[in-house]
Amino acid sequence: MKIPKTLSTYCPKCKKHSEHTLSLYKKGRDSSLAAGNRRYARKQEGYGGQRKPKQRQTAKTTKKQTLLFKCRTCGYTIQKFGIRLRKAEITA
Ligand SMILES: [Zn+2]
Secondary structure, three states, rough: OOEEOOEEEEEOOOOEEEEEEEOOOOOOOOOOOOHHHHHHHHHOOOOOOOOOOOOOOOOOEEEEEEEEEOOOOOOOOOEEEEEEEEEEEEEO
């Protein structure tokens, strides 16, 4: 699906329609000190091999894409989620 680079839409901070720049959300790097990761590391310690099953296959073939709308006047960013897309490209 082709996504326009800019779009005029409602900004909740400006409380009116304004020009927004669109981009795709990208996941950040996982924190190695997050609670789940610490718990997992503790469980994996010592003898006994793999403690939790590794996920090998997923049911879905696509991922939900989150769009970021950044207001050009105030800089406020809205996240709009997700339709499942094979490919999302931002066109000029
Ligand atoms: Zn705004």
